[in-house]
Amino acid sequence: MPNDTTMSTILIVDDDEEIRYSLGRVLGSRGYQIETAGSGEEGIEKIKAGLKPDLIMCDVRMGGISGIETLQHMRSASSSLQIVLMTAFGTAQTAIEAMKFGAYDYIMKPFDVDKVIEIAEKAISSSKDMKSANKYEKKVNYDDYKEGIVGNSPAMQEVFKVIGQVAASDATVLVTGESGTGKELIAKCINQHSLRSGGPFVAVNCAAIPDNLIESELFGHEKGSFTGATTQRIGRFEQCDRGTIFLDEIGDMALATQTKILRVLQEGEIQRVGSTETIKVDVRVIAATNKDLEKMVKEKEFREDLYYRLNVFRIRVPALRERKEDIPDIVDFMLQNLVKERKARVTRVSPDALNALVSYAWPGNVRELGNVVYRSAVVAQGDAILMKDLPDTIRGISEEGPVAAAAPAVEPAAVRAELAPAESSPEGSDSPEPLAEKGAEPIASAPAPAVPAAEPMPISLPAIYDKLYHELRERQEMRILTLIERQMIQRAITETGGNQARAAEILGITRNTLKKRLDEYSAE
Numbered sequence: 001m002p003n004d005t006t007m008s009t010i011l012i013v014d015d016d017e018e019i020r021y022s023l024g025r026v027l028g029s030r031g032y033q034i035e036t037a038g039s040g041e042e043g044i045e046k047i048k049a050g051l052k053p054d055l056i057m058c059d060v061r062m063g064g065i066s067g068i069e070t071l072q073h074m075r076s077a078s079s080s081l082q083i084v085l086m087t088a089f090g091t092a093q094t095a096i097e098a099m100k101f102g103a104y105d106y107i108m109k110p111f112d113v114d115k116v117i118e119i120a121e122k123a124i125s126s127s128k129d130m131k132s133a134n135k136y137e138k139k140v141n142y143d144d145y146k147e148g149i150v151g152n153s154p155a156m157q158e159v160f161k162v163i164g165q166v167a168a169s170d171a172t173v174l175v176t177g178e179s180g181t182g183k184e185l186i187a188k189c190i191n192q193h194s195l196r197s198g199g200p201f202v203a204v205n206c207a208a209i210p211d212n213l214i215e216s217e218l219f220g221h222e223k224g225s226f227t228g229a230t231t232q233r234i235g236r237f238e239q240c241d242r243g244t245i246f247l248d249e250i251g252d253m254a255l256a257t258q259t260k261i262l263r264v265l266q267e268g269e270i271q272r273v274g275s276t277e278t279i280k281v282d283v284r285v286i287a288a289t290n291k292d293l294e295k296m297v298k299e300k301e302f303r304e305d306l307y308y309r310l311n312v313f314r315i316r317v318p319a320l321r322e323r324k325e326d327i328p329d330i331v332d333f334m335l336q337n338l339v340k341e342r343k344a345r346v347t348r349v350s351p352d353a354l355n356a357l358v359s360y361a362w363p364g365n366v367r368e369l370g371n372v373v374y375r376s377a378v379v380a381q382g383d384a385i386l387m388k389d390l391p392d393t394i395r396g397i398s399e400e401g402p403v404a405a406a407a408p409a410v411e412p413a414a415v416r417a418e419l420a421p422a423e424s425s426p427e428g429s430d431s432p433e434p435l436a437e438k439g440a441e442p443i444a445s446a447p448a449p450a451v452p453a454a455e456p457m458p459i460s461l462p463a464i465y466d467k468l469y470h471e472l473r474e475r476q477e478m479r480i481l482t483l484i485e486r487q488m489i490q491r492a493i494t495e496t497g498g499n500q501a502r503a504a505e506i507l508g509i510t511r512n513t514l515k516k517r518l519d520e521y522s523a524e
């Protein structure tokens with residue numbers, strides 16, 4: 001007998017009286033209160049009349065409106081309702097539709113009694129989690145954060161004060177902090193509040209550009225100045241005349257280029273590569289680094305004079321683990337953003353999931369948090385992220401055993417926003433047949449190719465892979481899927497140091513399939 005089923009009600013919607021009876025008996029014997037309806041319309045009427053089931057088990061094919069239509073109606077009536085669809089005719093289309101419109105699960109008739117009970121128990125427990133997440137109110141007013149920087153912690157308030165002090169001046173600012181803490185956001189914010197806000201803001205990641213190209217990138221070049229310079233090129237400094245240039249990862253800049261940056265700061269002029277002509281530029285420089293520049297100066301890896309020039313004002317952005325109290329607000333802000341920008345249906349986080357997010361150490365800082373929130377919103381089935389939707393590392397489960405939390409969790413304050421339309425929300429789905437085109441078994445893990453602006457993510461992302469699989473198959477673009485699959489396989493091989501058994505395990509395919517694919521690639 002499951003725990004605490006006394007208050008749990010299951011509504012069975014099926015036009016087959018026998019199914020209503022037998023399912024009702026099985027679930028009733030587990031202590032659930034059973035309600036039945038002989039059609040989708042009758043089910044909807046019962047909900048309208050005030051019935052509040054914890055779970056609806058609904059047939060897909062019925063006389064009158066279909067199970068999918070019933071699901072859509074009921075979803076819009078209550079976001080925490082869990083709905084399991086049942087069918088004797090399992091097609092890929094129906095399964096995809098069911099999950100897309102937010103079914104908790106999809107089961108085939110004839111039923112395996114144990115399976116039905118297991119699904120019902122899980123769905124009801126998930127419904128309870130969602131209800132408990134319901135009482136939380138929206139934490140942040142999205143429109144108050146036009147700059148996209150959220151943070152009420154004393155540490156971030158200090159950062160905001162310095163931004164306010166330096167913004168209006170033309171002073172050079174050095175922003176320091178670990179990767180993903182929001183240094184670029186802060187640079188943008190300084191620009192927005194400066195007298196140059198109408199001018200261009202150009203960000204250059206110095207670490208991403210090879211040493212031999214960085215000067216041409218920053219200062220431009222003349223035609224023929226080096227092999228490959230077939231046309232004249234205007235550099236970033238010239239492009240952002242009267243604006244602000246953000247030199248990210250300045251600690252990775254070669255000493256020769258550092259000298260030229262110093263000249264811009266001192267003289268306000270540049271020379272294109274291959275030219276002796278000096279060009280005046282009016283550019284404010286904001287630089288950022290996650291390196292210890294003082295140490296680099298001591299070790300003669302960074303020019304001391306440039307360091308002093310850049311360090312006129314310094315903003316140190318605290319790591320996320322130093323301002324855990326900001327996490328609920330940032331999560332709320334990110335979810336509101338997902339609802340707004342991507343029509344996500346997830347608007348909340350259950351208290352225990354939020355607690356786990358707050359407890360985690362976030363080595364990748366806010367960027368990592370953003371990736372986790374997005375990933376979890378994709379796999380979440382209702383309108384709330386639950387504990388089960390979080391990656392294992394955040395839940396404290398890793399291959400090495402539980403992950404130590406960096407600091408005690410703050411009181412879980414959670415997040416709530418207005419209900420968003422569900423149509424184009426990110427879907428989680430149990431793909432019935434990924435890789436079916438090739439007659440192989442599904443790959444259950446993937447990087448995050450469906451997330452345009454996201455950063456590199458762990459490779460175990462079944463829901464995103466599945467979503468992509470169905471979308472691409474619908475558009476008959478299996479070639480793209482093949483390319484993605486290839487990337488996944490290569491990444492798994494690299495990450496496991498060439499261990500095929502482990503790579504196959506991560507990818508969720510057999511070793512034979514992996515071998516077959518690798519043979520195909522090497523035959524090309």
Ligand SMILES: Nc1ncnc2c1ncn2[C@@H]1O[C@H](COP(=O)(O)OP(=O)(O)OP(=O)(O)O)[C@@H](O)[C@H]1O
Pocket residue numbers: 148149150151177178179180181182183184185186248290330333366367370
């Ligand atoms: N306080 C914040 N509130 C909301 N979102 C934030 C905050 N700080 C950072 N982000 C988000 O986190 C991501 C990383 O931020 P950003 O690129 O500014 O970090 P960074 O420190 O410049 O990273 P890197 O050192 O790798 O260049 C971005 O998507 C940004 O919008």
